[in-house]
Amino acid sequence: MSLPRLLAGAQERTAFLAAHEATHGRLPARTRDELFEMVDAAGLRGRGGASFPTAVKLRSVAEQRGPRAVLVNGAEGEPMSAKDQVLMRLAPHLILDGALAAAIAVDAQEVVVAVHKGAVETGVAIRRAVQERVAGVKITVRDVPVAYLAGEETALIRFLDGGALLPTAAPPRPFERGLRGQPTLVQNPETFAHLALIARHGPTWFRELGTPAHPGSTLVTVAGAVRQPGVLEMACGTPLERVLAAAGGVTEPVRAVLVGGFHGVWIGADDIRRTTLDDESLALHGGSLAAGVIVALPGTACPMVELAKTVHWLAEQSAHQCGPCRNGLPAIVGVLDAMAVGRADATARERLQRWSGDLLGRGACRLPDGAVRFLNSGMRVFAAEVADHEQQGPCDACRRPMTLAVPRTSEWVAA
Amino acid sequence: MTSRLRVDPIACTGHGLCAELFPEWIGLDDWGYPIIESGPIPEELLVHARRAADACPKLALVVAAERARD
Numbered sequence: 001m002s003l004p005r006l007l008a009g010a011q012e013r014t015a016f017l018a019a020h021e022a023t024h025g026r027l028p029a030r031t032r033d034e035l036f037e038m039v040d041a042a043g044l045r046g047r048g049g050a051s052f053p054t055a056v057k058l059r060s061v062a063e064q065r066g067p068r069a070v071l072v073n074g075a076e077g078e079p080m081s082a083k084d085q086v087l088m089r090l091a092p093h094l095i096l097d098g099a100l101a102a103a104i105a106v107d108a109q110e111v112v113v114a115v116h117k118g119a120v121e122t123g124v125a126i127r128r129a130v131q132e133r134v135a136g137v138k139i140t141v142r143d144v145p146v147a148y149l150a151g152e153e154t155a156l157i158r159f160l161d162g163g164a165l166l167p168t169a170a171p172p173r174p175f176e177r178g179l180r181g182q183p184t185l186v187q188n189p190e191t192f193a194h195l196a197l198i199a200r201h202g203p204t205w206f207r208e209l210g211t212p213a214h215p216g217s218t219l220v221t222v223a224g225a226v227r228q229p230g231v232l233e234m235a236c237g238t239p240l241e242r243v244l245a246a247a248g249g250v251t252e253p254v255r256a257v258l259v260g261g262f263h264g265v266w267i268g269a270d271d272i273r274r275t276t277l278d279d280e281s282l283a284l285h286g287g288s289l290a291a292g293v294i295v296a297l298p299g300t301a302c303p304m305v306e307l308a309k310t311v312h313w314l315a316e317q318s319a320h321q322c323g324p325c326r327n328g329l330p331a332i333v334g335v336l337d338a339m340a341v342g343r344a345d346a347t348a349r350e351r352l353q354r355w356s357g358d359l360l361g362r363g364a365c366r367l368p369d370g371a372v373r374f375l376n377s378g379m380r381v382f383a384a385e386v387a388d389h390e391q392q393g394p395c396d397a398c399r400r401p402m403t404l405a406v407p408r409t410s411e412w413v414a415a
Numbered sequence: 416m417t418s419r420l421r422v423d424p425i426a427c428t429g430h431g432l433c434a435e436l437f438p439e440w441i442g443l444d445d446w447g448y449p450i451i452e453s454g455p456i457p458e459e460l461l462v463h464a465r466r467a468a469d470a471c472p473k474l475a476l477v478v479a480a481e482r483a484r485d
């Protein structure tokens with residue numbers, strides 16, 4: 001079967017149950033073991049960022065004792081990502097199918113769908129879809145603030161339980177103690193939608209697209225120097241060049257492509273041709289598909305500014321709970337800002353390297369790790385431009401509007 | 416059974432007593448927060464690890480025992 005899968009027949013009408021069932025057919029009843037085996041054989045991995053094997057998560061939750069819950073994490077805190085909002089608006093029933101199938105399999109009594117508060121139409125579509133359903137499991141839809149950390153699962157659970165939108169120290173992980181203390185299966189909306197299709201068509205069908213190590217299709221949000229930015233469904237393993245072509249082609253020569261969003265990695269111009277849309281290929285650059293944000297950086301942009309401003313913004317999104325992140329990220333931003341204007345001293349690079357290395361794995365959440373991954377990759381790919389700024393100060397492109405859509409902080413809820 | 420030192424980074428306020436008591440395993444970053452070796456602690460050093468954990472004024476440091484993985 002070819003593409004699209006998730007977005008099959010996806011116009012506004014597929015948001016309704018009758019059209020959804022006409023497009024995809026009814027969800028067949030699957031026993032717990034059947035579903036686990038199908039998802040396992042399909043090799044489905046989470047599409048929210050961490051690429052964790054879904055079958056392992058399902059089994060981990062099922063093995064716990066007491067009442068369990070399923071959480072559809074549609075907070076989509078990544079500023080340039082729109083795929084979850086689009087999928088929840090156009091195919092809410094596919095997501096609900098997956099969430100309900102998973103709920104039955106892990107024996108959960110409730111499903112909570114968390115929606116990005118800014119996505120009004122998405123909230124309407126998913127609520128209407130829930131009302132169309134007669135389910136044995138209670139489904140509730142909750143709005144969550146627009147914030148980078150809103151998608152961080154421990155922060156999301158704490159918020160939904162009436163607390164602050166701040167990460168908690170793990171362990172326990174949500175599969176052990178999640179919503180109201182219940183073992184909770186947390187997955188991205190897209191992951192549930194894939195699960196719903198695997199339950200219908202089986203693992204062999206799922207693997208007809210993608211690579212052996214990264215099977216299936218995936219949603220991507222393409223932005224930057226392309227003619228038709230937006231959300232697309234692509235087979236995993238598609239060459240990056242073809243992804244850009246699918247987004248209408250590039251509008252001007254591209255200096256690099258950011259894959260994975262603000263926690264992602266840069267693929268330099270020379271490597272774009274060799275890179276494909278899957279975790280194996282992206283791992284060669286220290287990255288992964290993550291949440292599927294693909295940004296084409298035009299040659300006319302200033303990479304130094306893109307790096308410095310984005311890391312600055314990430315530092316502001318810190319929950320300021322953990323010492324290493326609270327101290328380390330602002331210090332790194334200080335060095336980057338000095339480099340960008342040619343005022344960094346001789347020890348700046350050494351400090352930048354030490355502080356970046358020191359940050360890894362030392363926060364309650366992965367925000368600092370992601371910021372360091374983004375920065376290190378940028379420093380490698382844009383080594384020449386960074387050196388130019390260090391020696392000569394601002395370039396002509398420094399004052400151009402940025403390509404990366406770093407939100408103004410005032411538009412975002414502070415953590 | 417192997418044991419590792421684990422810090423709760425939210426609870427830790429960087430007193431730094433742990434690094435003084437167990438410098439073989441714990442260093443401090445530029446702001447005084449602990450950087451801990453991630454590997455299993457050798458048997459002969461366990462007594463120092465426990466002492467460091469006990470001394471933490473925030474109870475942020477624990478010696479976590481785990482079954483050896485096969």
